[in-house]
């Protein structure tokens with residue numbers, strides 16, 4: 001079996017929303033199609049994927065550096081023993097002649113390529129990618145049911161009174177029972193009022209997480225922590241810069257509730273440093289690394305090994321993602337749960353057209369691969385890429 005073509009296209013996210021630092025109106029994502037010489041029903045089998053949300057398309061790195069390496073490789077050198085492509089070997093080949101460290105945009109580029117291998121192999125096996133992950137990585141307790149929460153509560157331009165409360169009730173009506181909102185984009189006093197408005201809808205602090213997206217310095221992070229403490233929130237996310245492990249560890253000494261971070265760490269070495277120096281507390285704090293940003297599932301599993309070797313439990317891993325690949329990784333690897341962005345970040349964000357949320361739980365369908373074929377607005381872009 002061999003790869004015959006690798007196609008990439010940048011698509012825009014349809015979202016004019018902001019967190020404390022970023023406006024998403026110009027954000028893009030790389031769609032990837034890995035075309036092979038394998039044929040089913042008269043058509044080539046194609047692995048589909050994208051890099052995850054929030055870090056832009058990576059067209060240049062994919063097209064100029066990684067695709068030429070993969071197409072120049074001897075086809076057999078990319079295979080596993082069963083004759084299918086090896087995600088591990090594809091990743092290693094894509095990363096030829098790249099120095100270690102400095103895990104930034106190329107980690108997202110590589111994620112797209114690596115994840116396409118899993119979609120491809122699951123399609124060749126006619127099984128969901130989550131089932132393939134569970135078998136490949138030895139997860140004996142596989143369940144297609146995934147705990148999800150609705151991530152929203154962004155800052156909107158010209159926001160009207162009552163909009164936030166309405167947004168949260170919409171999520172409740174969709175079947176969500178846990179939620180996340182943004183903080184750090186207003187003053188502490190205003191953010192506390194926003195939190196109280198959300199709590200008036202969701203009812204209890206343990207149903208609500210807040211996310212500062214790395215905006216706060218230590219003094220501000222601690223001030224927010226003191227203000228948040230009485231609400232006993234589900235977690236307090238990315239208070240400070242994601243690589244400022246000292247800030248996280250000092251905050252962990254002050255803030256008694258769960259802290260969450262990790263969505264902007266892209267290598268197992270970074271996660272090792274977080275575990276060693278970030279003050280993370282076993283059976284309390286949450287890890288949010290995203291396989292769609294961190295070189296794919298191969299590297300994500302190395303991150304899990306780093307955490308588990310230090311006593312952390314993968315049930316405390318809730319990947320940043322809000323898309324189908326993240327959902328399959330959570331189920332397949334037996335993680336804690338997954339975020340979903342209802343109505344935001346389309347066409348990349350969101351799950352299948354017919355997917356329902358039942359009391360905060362999504363059941364993965366039997367569709368092969370990541371099930372993109374069940375998400376029509378996304379498939380329209382993949383169809384344009386591959387036709």
Ligand SMILES: [Mg+2]
Pocket residue numbers: 211213237238263320
């Ligand atoms: Mg976040």
